[in-house]
Amino acid sequence: SQTIHQWPATLVQPVGSPLSLECTVEGTSNPNLYWYRQAAGRGLQLLFYSVGIGQISSEVPQNLSASRPQDRQFILSSKKLLLSDSGFYLCAWSPYRSEKLFFGSGTQLSVL
Amino acid sequence: AQSVTQLGSHVSVSEGALVLLRCNYSSSVPPYLFWYVQYPNQGLQLLLKYTSAATLVKGINGFEAEFKKSETSFHLTKPSAHMSDAAEYFCAVSGSSGYSTLTFGKGTMLLVSP
Numbered sequence: 001s002q003t004i005h006q007w008p009a010t011l012v013q014p015v016g017s018p019l020s021l022e023c024t025v026e027g028t029s030n031p032n033l034y035w036y037r038q039a040a041g042r043g044l045q046l047l048f049y050s051v052g053i054g055q056i057s058s059e060v061p062q063n064l065s066a067s068r069p070q071d072r073q074f075i076l077s078s079k080k081l082l083l084s085d086s087g088f089y090l091c092a093w094s095p096y097r098s099e100k101l102f103f104g105s106g107t108q109l110s111v112l
Numbered sequence: 113a114q115s116v117t118q119l120g121s122h123v124s125v126s127e128g129a130l131v132l133l134r135c136n137y138s139s140s141v142p143p144y145l146f147w148y149v150q151y152p153n154q155g156l157q158l159l160l161k162y163t164s165a166a167t168l169v170k171g172i173n174g175f176e177a178e179f180k181k182s183e184t185s186f187h188l189t190k191p192s193a194h195m196s197d198a199a200e201y202f203c204a205v206s207g208s209s210g211y212s213t214l215t216f217g218k219g220t221m222l223l224v225s226p
Contacts, residue, residue: 042218049213099214
């Protein structure tokens with residue numbers, strides 16, 4: 001069966017520090033991968049998606065970047081965090097050419 | 113382009129009462145529609161989905177939703193609320209192209225009182 005792992009579960013970082021959130025999927029190959037951010041009262045916002053290694057599409061210009069160094073690994077990064085980067089970050093995957101998303105358990109990021 | 117509007121950021125019901133969570137969508141292509149549930153500090157789980165088959169879709173935990181094209185709606189219902197249903201619910205839409213970039217609504221928090 002397929003599983004998705006996302007870590008860490010919680011993270012407190014000072015403004016201006018770097019960020020690296022990692023997501024891996026097991027039990028499938030060539031998944032579509034996604035990073036969403038959930039801010040209070042604003043629902044889920046798609047940040048990045050990837051259909052293959054090294055292929056990243058950005059939905060919203062911002063202080064963050066994403067990379068996909070391996071087929072089942074998706075990384076969300078920032079060189080310098082801003083206060084506005086605080087939120088709940090969710091990684092998700094879907095089978096190739098499928099509309100069904102499977103979510104990780106999320107990372108609560110607090111930038112202070 | 114797609115968009116989703118969920119009416120009401122919070123809905124309160126008593127245990128045993130009918131649950132109705134409203135979702136209206138906008139889509140320039142035939143839509144696929146979804147309801148997801150999120151329990152505190154967890155990721156989202158798929159409750160049910162509409163993908164152009166039957167307009168009345170049954171999901172997990174006794175929830176169901178009806179696709180009404182004329183009303184551009186996909187409201188979520190459950191005949192009798194249970195305390196364990198308390199969670200945040202998200203409606204989402206995607207195009208039916210087979211490539212899934214879902215657009216989510218802002219969510220509705222369901223509160224269930226004894």
